[in-house]
Amino acid sequence: MKAQTDSLTLKIDTMxxxxxxTFTRIIAGLFIIAISGCQPGRQSGGTSQPYTPDWESLAxxxxxxxxxxxxxxxxxxxxxxxxxxxxxxxxxxxWMHFEGHPVYNHHVKTYGHPSEFGYHDFVxxxxxxxxxxERWAELFRQAGARFAGPVAxxxxxxxxxxxxxxxxxxxDRGPHTDxxxxxxxALEKREMKLITTFHHARNLQRYRGKESEEMKKExxxxxxxxxxxxxxxxxxxxxxxxxxxxYLYGNLPEAQWLEEVWLGKLKEVIDTYExxxxxxxxxxDQVPERFRKEFCAYYLNRAASQDREVVIVRKQDDLPLTxxxxxxxxxxxxxxxxxxxxxxxxxxxxxxxxxTGLEIKPAREVLHVLIDIVSKNGVLLLNIxxxxxxTIPANQREVLLEVGQWLERNGEAIYGTRPWYTxxxxxVKEPEGHxxxxxxxxxxxxxxxxxxxxxxxxxxxxxxxxxxxGGSRVVLEAFGEEVLPxxxxxxxxxxxxxxxxxxxxxxxxxxxxxxxxEMPDEPATVVKIDLQKP
Numbered sequence: 001m002k003a004q005t006d007s008l009t010l011k012i013d014t015m016x017x018x019x020x021x022t023f024t025r026i027i028a029g030l031f032i033i034a035i036s037g038c039q040p041g042r043q044s045g046g047t048s049q050p051y052t053p054d055w056e057s058l059a060x061x062x063x064x065x066x067x068x069x070x071x072x073x074x075x076x077x078x079x080x081x082x083x084x085x086x087x088x089x090x091x092x093x094x095w096m097h098f099e100g101h102p103v104y105n106h107h108v109k110t111y112g113h114p115s116e117f118g119y120h121d122f123v124x125x126x127x128x129x130x131x132x133x134e135r136w137a138e139l140f141r142q143a144g145a146r147f148a149g150p151v152a153x154x155x156x157x158x159x160x161x162x163x164x165x166x167x168x169x170x171x172d173r174g175p176h177t178d179x180x181x182x183x184x185x186a187l188e189k190r191e192m193k194l195i196t197t198f199h200h201a202r203n204l205q206r207y208r209g210k211e212s213e214e215m216k217k218e219x220x221x222x223x224x225x226x227x228x229x230x231x232x233x234x235x236x237x238x239x240x241x242x243x244x245x246x247y248l249y250g251n252l253p254e255a256q257w258l259e260e261v262w263l264g265k266l267k268e269v270i271d272t273y274e275x276x277x278x279x280x281x282x283x284x285d286q287v288p289e290r291f292r293k294e295f296c297a298y299y300l301n302r303a304a305s306q307d308r309e310v311v312i313v314r315k316q317d318d319l320p321l322t323x324x325x326x327x328x329x330x331x332x333x334x335x336x337x338x339x340x341x342x343x344x345x346x347x348x349x350x351x352x353x354x355x356t357g358l359e360i361k362p363a364r365e366v367l368h369v370l371i372d373i374v375s376k377n378g379v380l381l382l383n384i385x386x387x388x389x390x391t392i393p394a395n396q397r398e399v400l401l402e403v404g405q406w407l408e409r410n411g412e413a414i415y416g417t418r419p420w421y422t423x424x425x426x427x428v429k430e431p432e433g434h435x436x437x438x439x440x441x442x443x444x445x446x447x448x449x450x451x452x453x454x455x456x457x458x459x460x461x462x463x464x465x466x467x468x469x470g471g472s473r474v475v476l477e478a479f480g481e482e483v484l485p486x487x488x489x490x491x492x493x494x495x496x497x498x499x500x501x502x503x504x505x506x507x508x509x510x511x512x513x514x515x516x517x518e519m520p521d522e523p524a525t526v527v528k529i530d531l532q533k534p
Contacts, residue, residue: 053293059322064340065309071146083388089351118236128175131390137186143400144407147193155228199281203250284318330438334430346383354385363402364523375452413461417454426450479511492530
């Protein structure tokens with residue numbers, strides 16, 4: 001009886017919070033309208049709309065503005081309700097519904113059968129009591145990131161912002177905090193850009209009454225493959241056909257879901273938080289093209305009305321690259337990209353969200369990935385994995401701070417740079433980029449024999465992915481007489497972190513550089529070369 005009373009009290013409190021919040025917004029909106037109407041020169045008809053929802057019009061947008069190409073490094077985080085069980089990975093909400101899967105077995109043993117303790121029952125446990133937007137933003141700044149932001153919504157249907165579209169949001173439930181809003185304000189204080197990532201194209205339940213016998217025989221990983229929640233009998237995704245749970249489990253009519261949920265949530269975040277980057281995960285191809293075009297036009301027109309340049313990032317071939325930036329998950333290009341591109345990579349070797357015992361990569365490895373990406377005209381979006389209580393584990397903080405310390409000393413070779421005629425040289429060669437080769441990328445180990453190049457104006461940076469031997473002579477083969485662009489002349493060679501000039505000689509085989517006798521161990525060593533270009 002006490003549990004029922006507590007539940008009723010919680011529901012009443014939640015309803016009161018929603019009423020107060022809605023009333024406050026109405027008053028604030030009326031005030032803004034009144035003030036706007038008093039402003040001279042303001043037209044009630046709004047601003048012009050330079051983009052129409054067709055690819056030809058949208059292609060007039062600069063998909064990778066200069067500020068984005070200059071930034072080179074950003075941070076986001078997989079953090080949400082799925083962080084509560086801290087088991088397996090962020091796909092816990094899916095796998096807990098498949099009998100025989102390790103996640104299902106763990107869930108039954110720890111919490112009970114999913115029909116008795118569903119994913120929605122984790123929401124009150126996601127309290128985020130230690131979340132501090134100021135501390136997080138300051139850590140991201142110290143790490144050297146130029147933009148940061150949340151996984152605004154993963155496949156699970158829980159919004160990490162103050163939403164009027166779904167009751168399953170961080171302001172009304174769980175943390176009872178507008179995570180996205182708090183972080184945006186903290187980032188703005190530090191002159192950092194905001195990224196919001198969206199994975200919700202997979203949330204719609206697409207298989208009610210549609211799963212064929214052939215599909216039922218497919219292995220677990222592929223069943224209901226275009227919907228995050230499976231329709232296994234008697235479990236919440238299958239039984240949640242009315243009321244609030246529908247919005248968590250994606251059980252709405254497709255037409256309503258596309259307009260109200262998929263597109264509606266994007267518009268809500270754009271209008272409320274004005275993100276500088278909107279990034280999409282896979283399964284965007286499951287959303288009809290009309291809605292993708294409408295999103296692009298809405299976002300770009302909104303930004304144009306504010307004289308802002310924004311970025312759309314896609315992971316698969318589901319948006320034209322005349323409109324969006326290409327993202328390669330856990331992989332990279334093995335050549336210089338003609339256009340600016342992005343890699344999303346995680347700080348761990350396992351799950352993208354926090355799990356017990358999560359193994360974290362050393363800062364050296366993260367820096368090597370960043371340098372390799374930048375040398376090929378890319379941008380790194382690094383994921384971290386906070387605990388459900390809102391703390392960022394010490395081992396992740398240490399890696400971020402070490403990365404930031406290196407960038408503090410050597411950032412001139414990263415920020416605002418562009419590729420040279422070649423990205424680099426050395427024994428390690430990357431495979432063709434994309435997620436299918438992610439395992440091969442994770443096995444790559446660089447050394448000081450691997451060198452990457454970046455440029456800014458008449459300055460070239462040679463970044464050794466390690467520390468050359470003290471007193472050694474290294475030859476930069478990119479300066480060989482048979483490959484060096486005609487008229488390129490070397491004027492000066494130095495170690496910028498130490499303010500020390502180096503001895504050098506331009507030989508037929510390349511630029512020969514003498515290293516100092518004592519070389520401190522560095523994750524990467526930067527040599528600055530002043531050029532006289534043709």
